Amino acid sequence: MTGWLSIFKREFRAYFATPLAYVFIVIFLVLSGVFTFFVGGFYERGQADLLPFFAYLPWLYLFLIPAVAMRLWAEERKSGTLELLMTLPIGISGAVVGKFLAAWAFTAVALGLTFPLVITVNFLGSPDNGAIVSGYLGALLMAGAYLGIGAAVSATTKNQVVAFVLSVTVCFLFTVSGLEIVQAFFPDAVGKEVAKFSFLTRFNDISRGVLDLRDVIYFATLIGFWLFLNRLFLDNAREAG
Amino acid sequence: MAPRLEARSLVKRFGPITAVDHISLKVEAGEVLGFLGPNGAGKTTTMKMLTGFLDPSEGEAYVGGVSVADDPERAKRQIGYLPEGAPAYGDMTPRGFLTFAAETRGLTGAARDAAVARAVHALSLDRVIDQTIETLSKGFRRRVGLAQAILHDPDVLILDEPTDGLDPNQKHDVRNLIDGMRKDKAIIVSTHILEEVEAVCTRVVLIDRGRIVFDGTPAEFRGRAEGAGTLRVILPADAVEDAVEQFEDLDEVSAMDRHPTPDGRVRFTLTGDDRIALINRVTGVIDGAGWPADELELDAGRLDEVFRALTSRETDHQDSNQGQEVRA
Known part of the structure; x- marks a missing residue:
């Protein structure tokens, strides 16, 4: 686990050394604005809360987070820097955690830049700011879970496009498992269990202001599990060259 | 005292192919070992096992007596490694890249800056220090990779084709650099260039199809040539x-x-x-x-004749199958 901080710093800076960070942030802010105000009917609802924003966030993340995560390991494998990284005296786990945290911090920056929404809603009315804080924390946890999936999938291939498509698919399954249309496929009891694995179900609860410890544990476990897989995939990646 | 670098009967199999077949080596400080062999002989795979990137199928590697498999971080700290093709992060500048490498090796503050400055000076990178690496010429990129390898003044240097892509002047500089670092380091240099062996190596190890076929001094190597001596x-x-x-x-x-x-x-x-x-x-x-x-x-005897004589079995085989593709 040593060396994670050097990896974190390098990775975090790398986002801003390329257009990636700026393109991502601009697209994220524009789309979240569009969803909140036009699709979500922010004004029409006449309620001072951020539910229209949070409602569409999982769908935005579904495509944007894999786009951030796809390069994490695929690029290292393609350019040969994986060999460099793995022969520096840093543990593999340190590299996995450092990279993940850097990506997570970056998405946190993007999420943080939606603060004008909070100001707007406070200006227009008196929202439940507790629910808003809870919603933001939930969004951050959900971003982490999407990223964990994306990072692990990225370690399975040298091709960033393949990594993107695969992680969107996996993330999609984790997102929609809570929808009624999916629930209909399962017997009631099973469907309830499946729904527990849905980001959508969890996040909807959180964004209404109910941040349960169980939700935190759920997302933390999920992130840990995918980071563990990430490590395993990297061992395979080394063998594959 | 344990040897600086030791390979004990290293074997690497990729599926049905045995890339490295029981290679044993000991390299001491003061030695520059020229690692020779045809393409695909297993040079790079051996180096990847010595540096801990690949796990051996059998056998063990030791750096300063530390097992690479058991304590990889301690072993890796003692190694400077230039991987094949000198990979580096293209979006970073040499300064940023070297600073990053120094930090992963536990150097901070003034010690880190001094190490970076020393490596930059040794490889004459001053002129390009703040350009992104992806904009640099092949020669400069190779030198950035070398700077990264020598940055922390390691006891063991493992360089995979350090002069590939350099012009004759740069090759000369790199050989001088290696020669200058020789006395307190154990160095392995893989190369295709036989003159390089004469220029910098104190020992030659030739491998062919995963096995050592020659291990001796450059003079002995040359002595294998007809008319030598x-x-x-x-x-x-x-x-x-x-x-x-x-x-x-x-x-x-x-x-x-x-x-x-x-x-x-x-x-x-x-x-x-x-x-x-x-x-x-x-x-x-x-x-x-x-x-x-x-x-x-x-x-003097012709080095390339020795090389061919010792590794020509495969070529003979291919000649006897004239025109047929031999698939690996």
């Missing part, structure tokens, strides 16, 4: 009798031949197992007698 010298006719007598007395001379030249002098052809000793003793005799020797010429 052969010294030709032209002496005046009146010195011949004396010369024959004295040369026959030398232990270093195993065979002697003489032919008159068109202008009435005599050309001696002296053969010996150790060509360095041979030339030293023979010139000693000539100097002592005060003969006006002419055309003193050591037939």
